[in-house]
Amino acid sequence: MPTSIDTASLEITLSGVHKWYGQYHALDDINLSIAPREKVVICGPSGSGKSTLIRCVNRLEAHQQGRIVVGGVEVGEDERKVDAIRREVGMVFQQFNLFPHLTILENCILAPMWVKRIPRAQATEIAMDYLNRVRIPEQANKYPGQLSGGQQQRVAIARALCMNPKVMLFDEPTSALDPEMVKEVLDTMVSLANEGMTMVCVTHEMGFARQVADRVIFMDQGRIVEEGEPDEFFAHPKTDRASLFLSQLLH
Numbered sequence: 001m002p003t004s005i006d007t008a009s010l011e012i013t014l015s016g017v018h019k020w021y022g023q024y025h026a027l028d029d030i031n032l033s034i035a036p037r038e039k040v041v042i043c044g045p046s047g048s049g050k051s052t053l054i055r056c057v058n059r060l061e062a063h064q065q066g067r068i069v070v071g072g073v074e075v076g077e078d079e080r081k082v083d084a085i086r087r088e089v090g091m092v093f094q095q096f097n098l099f100p101h102l103t104i105l106e107n108c109i110l111a112p113m114w115v116k117r118i119p120r121a122q123a124t125e126i127a128m129d130y131l132n133r134v135r136i137p138e139q140a141n142k143y144p145g146q147l148s149g150g151q152q153q154r155v156a157i158a159r160a161l162c163m164n165p166k167v168m169l170f171d172e173p174t175s176a177l178d179p180e181m182v183k184e185v186l187d188t189m190v191s192l193a194n195e196g197m198t199m200v201c202v203t204h205e206m207g208f209a210r211q212v213a214d215r216v217i218f219m220d221q222g223r224i225v226e227e228g229e230p231d232e233f234f235a236h237p238k239t240d241r242a243s244l245f246l247s248q249l250l251h
């Protein structure tokens with residue numbers, strides 16, 4: 001199996017994936033293929049395994065059984081392969097995870113300089129371009145603590161994009177934000193989707209799912225219980241569990 005990623009047609013495939021935390025069966029036989037440029041939204045009740053699933057894709061969590069292949073490279077114990085995958089797969093977390101002691105610009109140029117060996121001047125140019133695109137170039141020399149939550153999350157998105165990823169994973173990117181800041185982050189994600197980025201988003205933002213998702217995946221108790229196009233899933237959920245979840249979300 002290769003260590004270099006086929007970025008032109010980067011596909012993500014999970015086959016028969018299982019994950020246990022001790023005795024707890026967190027992922028139970030996950031089978032899923034995500035095509036290049038596809039937008040997938042994963043939803044489901046708390047504790048259903050959504051975060052675990054996307055964290056296994058870039059080996060922030062290790063699965064114990066089954067296969068995960070990203071752009072032709074298998075996710076496993078080989079660190080060179082994991083590094084190759086992480087270079088192509090950006091991730092944005094609920095809690096932003098910016099370095100508090102570095103400025104916004106320094107947060108954005110760190111990985112391109114140290115991981116991709118891009119010279120500082122070029123990394124700065126790339127970072128300023130992305131900070132412009134998320135509409136906060138004027139914050140470049142501030143520290144994360146001086147920004148609102150919505151601004152910090154847009155920095156986190158810009159920082160991930162500075163690595164020129166082929167796929168972006170989002171783990172509940174708006175759930176730590178005040179309501180008035182959710183829209184600015186979702187708008188950034190929508191424009192990214194419109195540019196053709198392959199995206200896997202764990203979110204309960206159903207408006208976003210309707211607007212951009214090609215497919216919604218519903219998880220419960222570590223399993224994919226249901227999947228389908230957003231309009232169909234929201235209007236006619238096939239399982240009682242999905243119906244119950246959606247009705248709770250609406251009330």
Ligand SMILES: Nc1ncnc2c1ncn2[C@@H]1O[C@H](COP(=O)(O)OP(=O)(O)OP(=O)(O)O)[C@@H](O)[C@H]1O
Pocket residue numbers: 021024026044045046047048049050051052053
């Ligand atoms: N590091 C860990 N050690 C032990 N158990 C864990 C760990 N991480 C997650 N779990 C458990 O695995 C299950 C799935 O967690 P996960 O975070 O993937 O769910 P989730 O669907 O993303 O939930 P939420 O919507 O609340 O974030 C939960 O029961 C959780 O308590």
